[in-house]
Amino acid sequence: MKIFDESAAAAARSRQAELTKPPGSLGRLEELAIFMAGWQGRERPKIDRAQALVFAGNHGVTAQGVNPFPVEVTAQMVANFRNGGAAINQLCRAAGADLSVIPLELDRPTADFTQGMAMEVADLVTAIQTGKDAVDPEADVIILGEMGIGNSTVAAALAAATFGGTAEDWVGPGTGADDRIFANKIRAVNAGLKRHKGAATAASILGSFGGREQAAICGAVIRSRELGIPLILDGFICSAAAGVLLVNDANALDHCLIGHESAEPGHRRLIAVMKKSPVVTLDMRLGEGSGAAVALLILRAALECHNGMATFAEAGIG
Amino acid sequence: MKIFDESAAAAARSRQAELTKPPGSLGRLEELAIFMAGWQGRERPKIDRAQALVFAGNHGVTAQGVNPFPVEVTAQMVANFRNGGAAINQLCRAAGADLSVIPLELDRPTADFTQGMAMEVADLVTAIQTGKDAVDPEADVIILGEMGIGNSTVAAALAAATFGGTAEDWVGPGTGADDRIFANKIRAVNAGLKRHKGAATAASILGSFGGREQAAICGAVIRSRELGIPLILDGFICSAAAGVLLVNDANALDHCLIGHESAEPGHRRLIAVMKKSPVVTLDMRLGEGSGAAVALLILRAALECHNGMATFAEAGIG
Numbered sequence: 001m002k003i004f005d006e007s008a009a010a011a012a013r014s015r016q017a018e019l020t021k022p023p024g025s026l027g028r029l030e031e032l033a034i035f036m037a038g039w040q041g042r043e044r045p046k047i048d049r050a051q052a053l054v055f056a057g058n059h060g061v062t063a064q065g066v067n068p069f070p071v072e073v074t075a076q077m078v079a080n081f082r083n084g085g086a087a088i089n090q091l092c093r094a095a096g097a098d099l100s101v102i103p104l105e106l107d108r109p110t111a112d113f114t115q116g117m118a119m120e121v122a123d124l125v126t127a128i129q130t131g132k133d134a135v136d137p138e139a140d141v142i143i144l145g146e147m148g149i150g151n152s153t154v155a156a157a158l159a160a161a162t163f164g165g166t167a168e169d170w171v172g173p174g175t176g177a178d179d180r181i182f183a184n185k186i187r188a189v190n191a192g193l194k195r196h197k198g199a200a201t202a203a204s205i206l207g208s209f210g211g212r213e214q215a216a217i218c219g220a221v222i223r224s225r226e227l228g229i230p231l232i233l234d235g236f237i238c239s240a241a242a243g244v245l246l247v248n249d250a251n252a253l254d255h256c257l258i259g260h261e262s263a264e265p266g267h268r269r270l271i272a273v274m275k276k277s278p279v280v281t282l283d284m285r286l287g288e289g290s291g292a293a294v295a296l297l298i299l300r301a302a303l304e305c306h307n308g309m310a311t312f313a314e315a316g317i318g
Numbered sequence: 319m320k321i322f323d324e325s326a327a328a329a330a331r332s333r334q335a336e337l338t339k340p341p342g343s344l345g346r347l348e349e350l351a352i353f354m355a356g357w358q359g360r361e362r363p364k365i366d367r368a369q370a371l372v373f374a375g376n377h378g379v380t381a382q383g384v385n386p387f388p389v390e391v392t393a394q395m396v397a398n399f400r401n402g403g404a405a406i407n408q409l410c411r412a413a414g415a416d417l418s419v420i421p422l423e424l425d426r427p428t429a430d431f432t433q434g435m436a437m438e439v440a441d442l443v444t445a446i447q448t449g450k451d452a453v454d455p456e457a458d459v460i461i462l463g464e465m466g467i468g469n470s471t472v473a474a475a476l477a478a479a480t481f482g483g484t485a486e487d488w489v490g491p492g493t494g495a496d497d498r499i500f501a502n503k504i505r506a507v508n509a510g511l512k513r514h515k516g517a518a519t520a521a522s523i524l525g526s527f528g529g530r531e532q533a534a535i536c537g538a539v540i541r542s543r544e545l546g547i548p549l550i551l552d553g554f555i556c557s558a559a560a561g562v563l564l565v566n567d568a569n570a571l572d573h574c575l576i577g578h579e580s581a582e583p584g585h586r587r588l589i590a591v592m593k594k595s596p597v598v599t600l601d602m603r604l605g606e607g608s609g610a611a612v613a614l615l616i617l618r619a620a621l622e623c624h625n626g627m628a629t630f631a632e633a634g635i636g
Contacts (some may be wrong), residue, residue: 301413
């Protein structure tokens with residue numbers, strides 16, 4: 001496993017102190033450049049290839065009336081991604097990321113987690129492997145996103161199972177729940193937590209609640225960690241999925257940034273327990289990797305400054 | 319004077335409601351697209367030409383020991399801007415903005431505002447006109463920035479004179495004040511506020527405290543307002559300069575965004591009294607227009623989504 005290169009990070013930190021600006025005055029942009037330097041193992045990190053992976057899945061828990069949209073919308077949105085019509089297409093173009101959309105057996109939803117395990121072990125393994133295989137070892141940075149009708153309910157269950165708390169702590173409006181749907185979400189998550197209260201490992205939590213896209217996100221996070229490729233998580237659903245890995249390994253997400261703080265209320269709580277700081281907060285709550293793609297714009301800007309600025313000595317200042 | 323086109327904004331708002339995403343789920347990106355639509359007077363706003371204007375000036379108040387850097391650094395940084403070595407050069411390249419750097423009589427600093435008026439009327443008029451003349455009428459959006467050793471002290475004085483409060487409310491570390499310099503800043507601002515307490519119009523406040531780059535910023539804001547060109551202000555110094563215009567006209571900054579919330583502590587207070595919301599918060603405190611340039615990245619992303627996404631009808635969803 002490739003580890004964070006402290007000496008490259010230190011060299012990048014020294015460089016930042018020599019650039020033509022008051023020390024620290026680029027704030028988060030400096031931190032991002034140093035983070036990238038450490039993970040890429042070079043004083044001057046680069047983004048020649050940014051890979052965007054969007055995983056899509058369907059969820060049996062939609063039988064509990066947890067989403068205003070029919071499950072068919074997942075496949076329709078996958079088609080929209082492929083036709084270039086979704087937000088993530090525009091944002092990947094703006095941020096210079098190559099988008100891959102990976103639907104996971106959309107016509108075979110995971111089972112309803114209020115009634116039993118969401119996934120058999122074989123399905124879980126397959127989904128994780130799909131996520132691992134999707135990672136391009138040549139990528140300089142990876143951004144992750146997801147699509148799946150009902151998956152904010154799955155995310156709330158995963159967050160509660162991983163970090164504790166009640167359904168009320170983690171359930172939010174998602175794509176736009178009215179009072180009745182919101183109550184159904186709470187009821188479904190509480191039922192799931194009761195049924196699966198013994199789940200104590202990342203695999204058992206994922207198997208209990210699903211879904212395939214969450215498992216694939218974990219696979220991509222695991223593989224990029226092995227390769228030392230820095231990664232940007234998106235919002236609530238993506239963060240809850242990756243957060244499951246912290247059950248097994250407190251350092252599993254050291255290479256991950258959280259791109260944005262979603263307007264989905266549970267995300268702020270999730271970011272806090274994950275001890276992360278979002279790059280931007282723009283009241284977005286779309287998923288698809290949209291917040292991660294916006295964060296990639298900031299990350300590129302950080303590297304432009306880091307690599308392109310003159311030092312005080314070069315500029316003859318001081 | 320061109321005004322905000324409510325019907326273009328309404329058309330943009332309708333379009334946002336039809337794009338393939340839950341309504342409102344792009345958050346601030348939707349608001350930015352609608353803002354641009356209203357000011358540009360078209361349902362689908364564009365940014366073919368983004369103009370970045372960075373004004374530089376020197377300040378007599380540096381005689382009060384308000385900055386750790388010598389005044390020569392202003393001219394040295396202007397040379398650095400022209401050689402492409404500063405943060406703003408990299409950020410303008412990343413954000414697709416054409417940078418113009420406009421030094422204002424750097425070898426003739428404004429007078430020390432603790433001792434008298436910073437500027438004669440003729441100097442003030444010239445500086446405002448320079449700002450007006452710098453605006454390209456063909457620009458689709460303008461971003462503003464500044465450079466001037468000592469100008470965070472000027473900004474604190476302008477903010478206090480415009481919005482009330484004490485020196486302590488507005489003075490911050492700036493480029494990196496130690497305790498002694500910080501105390502000098504407080505003392506200078508208090509002395510200036512006492513001396514110029516009768517200043518009650520935008521012109522008298524600007525003339526009292528300076529500086530030329532602040533006056534030029536006001537000129538650019540006035541001219542872009544006349545032309546209806548949306549504009550992104552940078553951090554504390556840029557916001558304090560433009561804020562002076564609110565004394566004369568409560569709508570003077572309706573066409574302005576504040577690009578970022580600076581780490582300079584007074585900026586948060588300033589943004590609140592100006593009733594604005596920053597686009598990003600990245601703990602930056604550099605000036606030069608750096609935060610405005612980062613915000614331009616977000617603005618472009620917002621328009622990419624607005625103009626490039628498919629509607630539900632186009633995508634055959636729902």
